[in-house]
Amino acid sequence: MPETELVILRELLAREPAYVSGATLAEKLHMSRVSVWMHMEKLRAQGFTFEASTARGYRIATRPAGLHLALVEAYLKGRRHLPIQLLDEVDSTNDEAARQLASGRTAPFVILARQQTRGRGRRGRPWHSEPNGNLYSSFAFRPRLSPDRMAVFTLWMGANICELIANFSKLTPGLKWPNDILFDGRKAGGMLTEARIDADEIHDLVFGLGLNVNGPAAAWPGELARRATSLAEQSTAALDLNRFTAALIGRVVLAYEQFVAGDHKATFADLWQKYDVLRGQPVALLHGEQRIAGTAMGIDDAGSLLLRTGHGRLQRFHAGDVTIEKRP
Ligand code: BTN
Numbered sequence: 001m002p003e004t005e006l007v008i009l010r011e012l013l014a015r016e017p018a019y020v021s022g023a024t025l026a027e028k029l030h031m032s033r034v035s036v037w038m039h040m041e042k043l044r045a046q047g048f049t050f051e052a053s054t055a056r057g058y059r060i061a062t063r064p065a066g067l068h069l070a071l072v073e074a075y076l077k078g079r080r081h082l083p084i085q086l087l088d089e090v091d092s093t094n095d096e097a098a099r100q101l102a103s104g105r106t107a108p109f110v111i112l113a114r115q116q117t118r119g120r121g122r123r124g125r126p127w128h129s130e131p132n133g134n135l136y137s138s139f140a141f142r143p144r145l146s147p148d149r150m151a152v153f154t155l156w157m158g159a160n161i162c163e164l165i166a167n168f169s170k171l172t173p174g175l176k177w178p179n180d181i182l183f184d185g186r187k188a189g190g191m192l193t194e195a196r197i198d199a200d201e202i203h204d205l206v207f208g209l210g211l212n213v214n215g216p217a218a219a220w221p222g223e224l225a226r227r228a229t230s231l232a233e234q235s236t237a238a239l240d241l242n243r244f245t246a247a248l249i250g251r252v253v254l255a256y257e258q259f260v261a262g263d264h265k266a267t268f269a270d271l272w273q274k275y276d277v278l279r280g281q282p283v284a285l286l287h288g289e290q291r292i293a294g295t296a297m298g299i300d301d302a303g304s305l306l307l308r309t310g311h312g313r314l315q316r317f318h319a320g321d322v323t324i325e326k327r328p
Pocket of ligand 1: 091095120121123125127135136138179189190191208209210211
């Protein structure tokens, strides 16, 4: 998006619902009012409509439905952010980010897509990725961290994203170890962190987040309709996907910087516990062929799940799928 159109959008968004005069925009952009009008035509071509009043100026009447790069960038304002690429369709934003890292693109950056044709979840499971107002995003970094820090990284990101959702929407999400975002037992989001490791160091790191924002989960195929939900289904109205995406990018960048600097240590345990839906629950953990039953006791410093199993033994697990069992 050319800078001029971005400046116009920022001004209009910042003053909403008030009007911004053509003269103010012209002065800000050091151009004539006719030129301003011509740039607004370009925004119209992208799906914006404006209310224009000779006395008061312009304001946004309607905006493009769905994810729109200029709107995300305009909402980011001066906040920390990374180069953003928005694709109409891609196989998987995680795969695209990994390909770009492998081809030498400077990190960090973020890949967003309106639709994925081969969205992936943990353990190679598919991630349903229709173009229906949901978020498919991958953040690419080159952190040079020790690989054993990856587990905590995903959990730290999950807790930060829950905090963001809670602040943004006033909803109360839950975290199911290691990477599910839930509402009342239904999944609204998942995270997939993947890395290329060399000589015992993480070189390329891709953090992927799929989040059902405005999608009508009930319309999804088969099992998903019962097991999935979206933020919109939990609220009274649809969420502003572009404003949310901007807030997400700001939060992920900050959380990443804190993690690399080791500054997450002071707050991580409390933040995780705030959203942990497993703690104190009777659970079963499937780990390969094994099924281990116990009571979830939170996580340890390395991000492993703690289970109190038979005879009061405390066991830690660094991988597995957890289900909450009915209390006897
Ligand atoms: C899971 O719950 O198993 C993780 C799901 C992660 C899905 C996201 S959508 C954006 C990114 N691209 C992918 O192919 N996967 C992640």
